[in-house]
Amino acid sequence: MPKRFPSHRSAGSRAVRRGLGLGGWVAVGTTALVIGSSLTAYGAYYDIYGNISQETVDTDAWDRPTKVEGAINIMIIGSDVRSGDNAEYGGEIEGERPDTLLIAHISPNHDGAVLINLPRDSVVDMPSCEPNGDRPGMDAHRGMINSAMNYGGVQCQWKVVEQLTGIHIDHFVSVDFTGFKEMVDAIGGVEMCIPEPVDDPKAHLTLEAGEQTLNGEQALGYMRSRYGQGDGSDLSRIDRQQVFLGAMLRKVMSGEIMSSPSSIYSFLGSVTDSITVDDQFTVDKMTDIAIQMREVDLGNIKFLTVPNGAHPDDENRVAWTQPDADQLFQAIANDTQIVEDEPEEDEAEESAEEAPTVDPSQVSVEVINGTDTPGLAGTVGTELQGKGFVLAGTGNPQGSVPGRTTVYHGPGMEAHANTVAAQLKKAVVEESPLLGSTVQLVISADWDGLKGDSSSSSTEVLDSIDAKTAEETESAC
Incomplete structure (x- = not known):
């Protein structure tokens, strides 16, 4: 006993x-x-x-x-x-x-x-x-x-x-x-x-x-x-x-x-x-x-x-x-x-060059589902909201769908589009003169999810978590 x-x-x-x-x-x-x-x-x-x-x-x-x-x-x-x-x-x-x-x-x-x-x-x-x-x-x-x-x-x-x-x-x-x-x-x-x-x-x-x-x-x-x-x-x-x-x-x-x-x-x-x-x-x-x-x-x-x-x-x-x-x-x-995987040197440089420069709360995004997965736009929109973005709406495409998942932006809104793209595992950024202040995420067949979402592998870093070890907590004057 x-x-x-x-x-x-x-x-x-x-x-x-x-x-x-x-x-x-x-x-x-x-x-x-x-x-x-x-x-x-x-x-x-x-x-x-x-x-x-x-x-x-x-x-x-x-x-x-x-x-x-x-x-x-x-x-x-x-x-x-x-x-x-x-x-x-x-x-x-x-x-x-x-x-x-x-x-x-x-x-x-x-x-x-x-x-x-x-x-x-x-x-x-x-x-x-x-x-x-x-x-x-x-x-x-x-x-x-x-x-x-x-x-x-x-x-x-x-x-x-x-x-x-x-x-x-x-x-x-x-x-x-x-x-x-x-x-x-x-x-x-x-x-x-x-x-x-x-x-x-x-x-x-x-x-x-x-x-x-x-x-x-x-x-x-x-x-x-x-x-x-x-x-x-x-x-x-x-x-x-x-x-x-x-x-x-x-x-x-x-x-x-x-x-x-x-x-x-x-x-x-x-x-x-x-x-x-x-x-x-x-x-x-x-x-x-x-x-x-x-x-x-x-x-x-x-x-x-x-x-x-x-x-x-x-x-x-x-x-x-x-x-x-x-x-x-x-x-x-x-x-x-x-x-926490260390990025390759080239990837780190590219990531640094494309680092978002706008707070998510200042980014309005519309999510368009160009795949055959029902409800995907709504799911992704909710996830983006959880990361602080303003969801302008969701829907289905009215015309052709790009071959790659794309974040479209109007003139002068590239930084806003980059801020959205930085949250995605795969995406390209393109300008569209028809858009105003709202950027548009079009999900295509190559969709691989958001960084850190529930479909991620167990070895992927959780980007939003600032983990410190007992060694790293040391403070110095």
Whole structure:
């Protein structure tokens, strides 16, 4: 029988604890159990993990995506409820909504891990959730992805993430704010480059510009800071979090920490005392994951955010870009390697010469279906809309169809046509004096789809995704 975690806290009677879960999980998933074997007493190793709190989740309550053997997917959550030691970071907020929501995909088949941010401001089509304890449940509706937690707790949030992404979630992890501070202090702080001075009263953060080592209190403020840095958006904050967590991961994996039993024990203690997991996430399963991750290079741990853009109804909210988002989810669900192929030198030069010079939102495009595939113009038009283009209409050709898929443009609109062509696998660009400001995409028999669409091979790069490895997140002044 697997050994269960003893707990002096009642997990069923309290809310899931607040967290910056990505930092906790990256640290735990890639180091905690890997270095646990270096502890002299196996009993001490189990004693550390006995601090973890648990919560029961009934995953039989909904139809679930198929699990791919070998791969592990962890839902990372953190809550906007702030009380006790956390109350100073923004004051009390009604309800409980994840401040951070991610999927950690651990792939033994590809010797690495991918951590996908699901922005909390994402507006999505939410499935219904049954009442759960003191949570009222919710009807199916369109809303912000993080509101599921407030209506139905972790169980509802788990269901929402699975049904939106098609990814089988194996476990969840939550890490609270106070624990995050303790993690940073346990490793002696994290070195960061702060490009510009920061003064964010809401995050209780004041920093000078330049290279410096952030302690736990400063690190928490840096991770929480939104309005004192960048453009004030959640996406901008996610980028900074990825940089910080990459630096933290490098520090944890460094020889200085790994060679110090006291530092290891202190770090593991701060992690495990601050996290909540589902009651099926046993220490033995964590050990299995750690064994899988033992030889993983930092270059094979990738941070990315689901492809997205401003929501058409509210620029302060996020809409997932399709079909890119679904293609990413499908790759993760099937444990498919996302390969970034380097272009041939000639192709790279040609691509640079034809690089689009117009924002898609400024391009009006009409899509004409010159093939025998019914509804293709509508499908392609929707995909272009998902990439930010303005769809002027769809239809069938009134005359002859060119032998190659062609983007036609009026005088002075070549850059607009090139912007459309850059999204297609195969297309030529031609001028038509009969056209005005709207460009026209005529799909012909050689049609091969949009770059990154659902028909793409598993080895094609997802152009819209800016993936960073743990090595590449390093910041320099």
